[in-house]
Amino acid sequence: MLEVRNIQSSYRRVPAIRDVSLTLKQGEIVAIVGGNGNGKSTTLRAIAGLNALDGGSITLKGQNLSSVPAHDRVKRGLVLVPEGRRLFPRLTVEQNLMLGGFTTNDPHKRQETMQFAYDTFTVLGERRKQQAGTLSGGEQQMLAMCRGLMSQPDLLMLDEPSWGVAPKLVTRIFETIQQIRQRGISILLVEQNIHRALEIADRGYVIQTGRVVMEGSGADLLGNDEVRQAYLGM
Numbered sequence: 645m646l647e648v649r650n651i652q653s654s655y656r657r658v659p660a661i662r663d664v665s666l667t668l669k670q671g672e673i674v675a676i677v678g679g680n681g682n683g684k685s686t687t688l689r690a691i692a693g694l695n696a697l698d699g700g701s702i703t704l705k706g707q708n709l710s711s712v713p714a715h716d717r718v719k720r721g722l723v724l725v726p727e728g729r730r731l732f733p734r735l736t737v738e739q740n741l742m743l744g745g746f747t748t749n750d751p752h753k754r755q756e757t758m759q760f761a762y763d764t765f766t767v768l769g770e771r772r773k774q775q776a777g778t779l780s781g782g783e784q785q786m787l788a789m790c791r792g793l794m795s796q797p798d799l800l801m802l803d804e805p806s807w808g809v810a811p812k813l814v815t816r817i818f819e820t821i822q823q824i825r826q827r828g829i830s831i832l833l834v835e836q837n838i839h840r841a842l843e844i845a846d847r848g849y850v851i852q853t854g855r856v857v858m859e860g861s862g863a864d865l866l867g868n869d870e871v872r873q874a875y876l877g878m
């Protein structure tokens with residue numbers, strides 16, 4: 645589905661990612677973990693086409709994305725749900741969802757996905773006419789993920805979905821990620837909640853100062869002494 649090979653990217657010539665390679669197969673949940681400021685968000689943004697590459701390549705379903713702008717990547721099935729959610733707080737829940745679906749021509753698919761959102765999170769259905777900004781942090785995150793689904797992605801990239809979410813809703817967020825995968829959508833996940841992320845991930849990559857320093861199955865990384873000491877405080 646996705647092959648990222650030796651990518652580099654910088655902000656005003658200061659490197660943020662120096663050498664990141666990763667792969668994701670159809671139907672997988674892959675986690676990118678690591679401490680703050682190590683380049684996880686920049687990696688997702690580079691894959692989405694929001695940050696330019698200084699080197700390396702990104703291939704989606706066998707097609708090189710180097711000359712494909714961000715909005716066309718969405719049409720090809722690659723969708724990013726950014727850190728901090730970026731909803732339209734004054735628009736209603738329903739309007740936010742509709743905006744997520746503007747690249748989808750098929751009204752049945754739009755309707756079906758909206759129904760999935762309302763069935764999965766009844767609160768979104770109950771408050772469909774309410775401004776998105778009035779939802780709690782966790783509810784807004786659910787709305788942001790559902791808005792991402794409205795573009796009918798093959799690969800959904802989630803940047804810190806548990807950020808700013810009350811603990812009781814965090815479990816729900818991770819369950820939802822698994823439900824989304826059951827819809828046949830692959831997931832690339834960046835998370836500060838490393839334990840939870842590796843628990844649901846088929847595979848994971850550890851990024852440090854802009855480089856992949858370790859990779860393995862979610863279970864192997866969770867059991868790895870270095871990972872446990874550095875990130876899980878064990």
Ligand SMILES: Nc1ncnc2c1ncn2[C@@H]1O[C@H](COP(=O)(O)OP(=O)(O)OP(=O)(O)O)[C@@H](O)[C@H]1O
Binds near residue numbers: 660680682685
């Ligand atoms: N808009 C920006 N302008 C300048 N530098 C940036 C910008 N965004 C990120 N950086 C820098 O790039 C590096 C990687 O940041 P990035 O946000 O990708 O890391 P991260 O691992 O996702 O961390 P976090 O979890 O804190 O977001 C950091 O040194 C950061 O300060």
